[in-house]
Amino acid sequence: MNTKNKGFSTKLIHSGDFEDQFGSAVVPIYQTSTFAFKNADQGARLFSGEEKGHIYTRLSNPTIEALENKLADLENGVGGIALSSGMAAVSTVYAAFLNQGDHMISTHAVYGPSRLLMEDIYSRFGVESTYMDTSDPVAVENAIQENTKLIYLETPANPTMELSDIETISKIAHKHNLLVVVDNTFSSPYLQKPLDLDADVVLHSLTKFINGHADVVGGALIANNEDVLKKMKKIMRYMGGNMDPHQAYLVSRGVKTLALRVQQSTDIAKKVAAYLEQHPKIKWVNYPGLKSHPQYDLAAKQMKDFGSMLCFELKGGIKAGKTLMNSVKLALLAVSLGGVESLIQHPASMTHAGVSEENRIKSGITPGLVRFSVGIEDADDIIEDLNQALENV
Numbered sequence: 001m002n003t004k005n006k007g008f009s010t011k012l013i014h015s016g017d018f019e020d021q022f023g024s025a026v027v028p029i030y031q032t033s034t035f036a037f038k039n040a041d042q043g044a045r046l047f048s049g050e051e052k053g054h055i056y057t058r059l060s061n062p063t064i065e066a067l068e069n070k071l072a073d074l075e076n077g078v079g080g081i082a083l084s085s086g087m088a089a090v091s092t093v094y095a096a097f098l099n100q101g102d103h104m105i106s107t108h109a110v111y112g113p114s115r116l117l118m119e120d121i122y123s124r125f126g127v128e129s130t131y132m133d134t135s136d137p138v139a140v141e142n143a144i145q146e147n148t149k150l151i152y153l154e155t156p157a158n159p160t161m162e163l164s165d166i167e168t169i170s171k172i173a174h175k176h177n178l179l180v181v182v183d184n185t186f187s188s189p190y191l192q193k194p195l196d197l198d199a200d201v202v203l204h205s206l207t208k209f210i211n212g213h214a215d216v217v218g219g220a221l222i223a224n225n226e227d228v229l230k231k232m233k234k235i236m237r238y239m240g241g242n243m244d245p246h247q248a249y250l251v252s253r254g255v256k257t258l259a260l261r262v263q264q265s266t267d268i269a270k271k272v273a274a275y276l277e278q279h280p281k282i283k284w285v286n287y288p289g290l291k292s293h294p295q296y297d298l299a300a301k302q303m304k305d306f307g308s309m310l311c312f313e314l315k316g317g318i319k320a321g322k323t324l325m326n327s328v329k330l331a332l333l334a335v336s337l338g339g340v341e342s343l344i345q346h347p348a349s350m351t352h353a354g355v356s357e358e359n360r361i362k363s364g365i366t367p368g369l370v371r372f373s374v375g376i377e378d379a380d381d382i383i384e385d386l387n388q389a390l391e392n393v
């Protein structure tokens, strides 16, 4: 179906679909590694690009392509690629746009492994990086060096919920001929569309909100122009970070309810944040939808709503945080986020344990910070669970 000029929810359901010979209502799983050519000439035409079609699943596959087209449509990009994981997307972006001697600027409170991949692995190939507070666009511009090629933003950032101004930073970046990549995992295209704010590439861990059911790992990259898309595709095809058809099928199924899930969990998160903020045992709550969030206005401007991720610190620090995590009964004590179930975790000892303590503190990841991913259980039950757990603190 042609979903041009259709609304976001219509695109969620129908975008990327194609008709097959049976009139299948959903795109089936094309669980095949290779595709037979009609004859030698057709094989040659497919390889030369003269004819469009599938050759081999690492290069392209109908089930995966349907998902890629849907994601590109949702983010208002020209095209996208689906990958085996969010980290495959991160490594593909680094490999596509950074050469030996180049420099990248990135948000300090970024997803832990995104930073570790750069500082531990890409540094070995001579790529330099600066991790900084990207919430201040002037500071970002001041950090640009001769050899800077890429600005890699994560907003809201993991786990501090710090925001970066995508439009202003993209304007600065383009003045200096730099590319802007935005990890949009925490918002999903339902809440935020970085390409509409002039970013060049959107990155997703599909594992989180887009699939939304905590049952598959996946990643994606969406580009705002063909040249950028081509460079990323080339890396994926050579390095082999491609998705599998079965994975693509599951994500295509999960994404259909994205708008419903994200809106519902956002509405609940507002109540949870308000509850936590007034609790005497809580030191502070960071949630973009609270008036107390220093970037509430930016969140209201660049996001459709405030999302369902929040973090907070207990007055009793790390010890109190541990007691809380051991006392919750409804929320699962688990990493990951953006699923239908509420999840609680402790970044300093879990997702960001690999980042040095010094860098954690600099990035606002305090020892007692607890991250909460609000699911779509009943708001009263989630709050009641936190309430009984806080009584033990």
Ligand SMILES: *Cc1c(COP(=O)(O)O)cnc(C)c1O
Pocket (backbone or CB within 6 Å): 085, 086, 087, 088, 111, 114, 154, 158, 183, 185, 186, 204, 205, 206, 207, 208, 217, 218, 219
């Ligand atoms: C989970 C996550 C990633 C990595 O994705 P995987 O699917 O786990 O490889 C990257 N960025 C953010 C913000 C994430 O939350």
